[in-house]
Amino acid sequence: MEPEIETAPERRLVGFADAFTVETRHRIGELWQAFLKDAQHIRNRVPGALYGVSFSADGKGGFRYAVAVEVDPLPEQRPQRSCVVTLSAGKYAVLRRFAPIEELPRAFDEMFTEWLPGSGWCQREGAVFERYPDDPRNGPDGVAWEIWVPVQA
Structure with missing residues (x-):
């Protein structure tokens, strides 16, 4: 596993968020389903990807988790129960994969327990997020996904 270090601009997302614990995180799929039903009502969407954002860990x-799309500019009118999430500008360790989505939790674990401690980088303030880019290969055999971890030297 060798994530790339990238510098990203601030991004504004609009989506749905809810609170979860380690015991209830299996319900995140329900949040995705609810979001996908209403995502077409979000104005000013930046095409190309969906986001899953973990933030406010206690x-x-x-923690809180949001399913969202990037917007530009931020729309004045948004779907009921939607929220705005801001992803901070700065450096990120980015792991890109095309694989079954079931491999995502293991990749997260490896990122934080194996790669990060020996990388020379430290996690900085900011949300950790998943980015699901549009990819013509997406289908039953796998999905393109990325893990973005905010880092500093």
Whole structure:
């Protein structure tokens, strides 16, 4: 595993968010389903990707997770129960894969327990997120996905 280090601009996302714990994270799929039903109502979408964003971790296994799309500019009117998430500008360690989505949790674990401790980089303030780019290969055999971790030297 060798993530690339990239510098990214600030991004604004609009989506749906909810609170989860390690015990309830299996329900994140339900949030994705609800979002995908209403995503077409989000104005000013930047085409090309969907996002899954983990933020507000409480240190006890609790966190918030949002399913979202990038927007530009931020629309004044948004779907009911939607939220705005800002991804900070700065350096990120980015792991890109085309694989079954079931491999994503293991890749997250490896990123934080194996790669990051020996990389010379430290996690900085900011949301960790998944990016699901449009890819013609997406289908039953796999999905293009990326893990973005905010880092600093």
